[in-house]
Amino acid sequence: METKHGFIKMTVSEFENWLLQTRVGRTILKIQQHHTFIPGYIHFNGSNHFERQLAMKNHHVNQNGWRDIGQHFTIFPDGTVMTGRSLEFSPACITNQNANAICIENLGNFDTGFDEMTTAQKEAIVAVTAALCKRFNLAVNTQTIVYHHWFRLDNGFRNNGTGNNKSCPGTNFFGGNKEQDCITHFLPLVQAKLSGVVLKTNDDAILKYVVVTATTLNIRVQPNAASTKATNRAAATLGAILRVYAEQEGWYKISNSQSHWVAGRYTQDVKRATVKTDALNVRSGAGTTFPKVDKLAKGEEVFIIKEVNNWCQISMEERWVSKEFLSF
CATH class of the missing domain: 2.30.30 (SH3 type barrels.)
Structure with a gap:
């Protein structure tokens, strides 16, 4: 384990131990998978982990105007894991989809015909994802483990890659970047890594x-x-x-x-709820006269900040859904 420029570089086993010891107040509901595209494998020489991470941070802060590097973790071609922004901050990675999320950037361009992912990086991505599922009690499915490709670039609508989407995390990321590719090729590897690990199925201790x-x-x-x-x-x-x-x-x-x-x-009570309809429109106000700004899939979890006339505000911004289609 090595620290430089405010980042920690770890092997997978060191990461797993570090994660168990790290206290996180923010509630985590999903893990985002990305590829860096640039830098790719051609920019990595096997020893410039910190330089590549610092360059990404500088780009995110100086070019994008973000408060910090966008991702929480970067996984390198040699299987090394490096920390990024604090886990107490939401990532800056998918439009309107960053609340309650952790972002993983996998260094490389994994579109077909470009970087061929190393075995070490594959194993690290699976292991890190499994460790995060274990640490934050996340079931292994496509609501908790998501690809950037599934969300529109302009508004973050989840359309599973049918238009106006990045290819991220790559058209050849573990067999493809579609939802079915994730179900077929990636999730079974994560589940196998968790073999014998019992995830909690309830949160009875939470008041x-x-x-x-x-x-x-x-x-x-x-x-x-x-x-x-x-x-x-x-x-x-x-x-x-x-x-x-x-x-x-x-x-x-x-x-x-x-x-x-x-x-x-300095807090306000909220309620946790699950979407119980196949597709739930998110609107910019409490009523159907307000425009749609997002869409939630069945099984997605949200936190209710305010209720008005059977409409629920699901963030500190103006994002509302009908209470009728939620289970509490």
Whole structure:
């Protein structure tokens, strides 16, 4: 394990241990798979991991105007894993699809006829995806593991690649970039890697969910403002969905295993729900007169911030769905 430029370079086994020790307040519902396209294999010499990661960060910050590098992790051709932006921040990778997500950028151009993925990188991608599913209790399916290709470039609508889509993570990524390719070629490898690992099927210990309403929210080791800040995790950020395991005098315990608390006055209660219809329109206001801005597939999970006349706001922006088509 090596640290440079604010990034950590790890082997897969080091990553798995690091992930188990890393505290994450933000609730994770999905894992995004991408390829970098540029840089590709021709730009990687086997020892310039940090230089390539720093170059991507500089491009994302200086050219795109983002706050940091877009992805949480980069996986290199030699199977090395490198951290990117903090897990407490949503990625900047798929339009309107970044909330509650983790982004993996796989270095290379995996469109047919370009980079042929190495065995080491294949094994690392599968292992990292499986470790994230285990860590965040995610079932292995195409709602929790998603490809950039499935979402329109302009508005993030999920159309599974039928028009105005990037090829990312590549037309030859584990046999193809379509949803059926993922089901046939990629998900079985992740499931096999998890063989013998029992994912939790419920969250009985969770008292409720809340959304952070402050720009940053300190996490303290006791339920009072005079206690010290937790040293092994970052502050929570605006819009993050936190799990609450206990409540004491206006303070919320956000870890089931450690004494980590946040002030409840800087949060708002939310409800977790699942889409129960095949396709659910997301609108820019609470009613059918408002334009469609997105579409959700059956089984997708959302958090409800506000309810108005049987319409539910599912983000801090104006994104609304009909309550009739949700299961709570």
